[in-house]
Ligand SMILES: C[S@@+](CC[C@H](N)C(=O)[O-])C[C@H]1O[C@@H](n2cnc3c(N)ncnc32)[C@H](O)[C@@H]1O
């Protein structure tokens with residue numbers, strides 16, 4: 001039976017497939033919902049800086065005594081992570097320097113392990129099951145297919161000892177699902193910490209004029225309004241960097257998500273002139289442009305932090 005999230009409902013969004021809309025008003029800064037990750041993985045480059053299980057940044061994290069490569073706040077987090085870390089712990093020691101799966105393969109290994117362990121609908125699947133997330137597997141071109149084949153080879157090489165792997169066709173579908181529904185977990189300075197999958201959040205469609213943003217608290221995602229919303233309004237996030245002009249944005253959306261955006265900004269291209277001015281690399285960069293970019297970046301980070309504060313007050 002399908003679950004629910006108060007104030008939200010799944011619906012058929014014309015031209016976009018399934019989508020999410022609000023059933024009550026939400027104010028700017030208000031939390032629509034938060035979702036624990038179905039599966040997550042800390043980037044290898046961040047090991048030692050963050051706890052592998054709760055993503056807390058801390059000095060003096062305790063090392064896994066076996067592989068000496070994973071770090072934790074303490075015994076509780078280490079125990080909590082073992083079901084996932086055991087997929088990598090002995091393999092890292094056995095392969096040594098040659099242990100090099102992609103972050104994508106590491107996340108898929110965790111999803112497969114979780115699927116095996118978790119038979120019931122879990123807290124990150126209140127309105128969409130992991131099996132139901134869109135795959136676009138039929139749209140994947142040769143270049144992407146080759147990359148996925150290499151990720152699948154990595155999965156067999158580094159994870160098959162601890163995992164029963166599904167057949168090739170199912171793996172292609174799963175990798176394709178993760179490619180167009182995965183989230184990058186970022187810290188307060190917006191740098192990449194890891195990758196995760198949140199089925200409920202994956203129901204949210206894209207707009208270049210989004211109504212919500214996703215922020216992270218540990219490994220959980222928080223969906224927060226950046227506009228006042230009225231009942232019936234669709235919940236929309238931006239999948240891409242909005243600093244680029246319309247054609248660039250849509251090239252990215254077509255390449256990674258297989259659609260062309262029809263939002264008001266894409267129709268009118270009203271901000272393109274300003275964005276193109278910043279972008280032309282052959283032109284000497286004027287001091288004013290740099291100052292504007294720095295001001296814009298600072299303002300965005302300030303707004304982002306303010307929203308996080310609002311969240312704590314509410
Ligand atoms: C993360 S899923 C969003 C949920 C999806 N609509 C579904 O039914 O599962 C991303 C996919 O939704 C569709 N989509 C998202 N935003 C869209 C938009 N603005 N216009 C058209 N399709 C969109 C695309 O197929 C895209 O690859």
Ligand SMILES: [Zn+2]
Pocket residue numbers: 051052053054055056072073074077
């Ligand atoms: Zn921890």
Ligand SMILES: [Zn+2]
Pocket residue numbers: 064065066067068069070085088089090
């Ligand atoms: Zn270990």
Ligand SMILES: [Zn+2]
Pocket residue numbers: 207208209261262263264265266
């Ligand atoms: Zn758009």
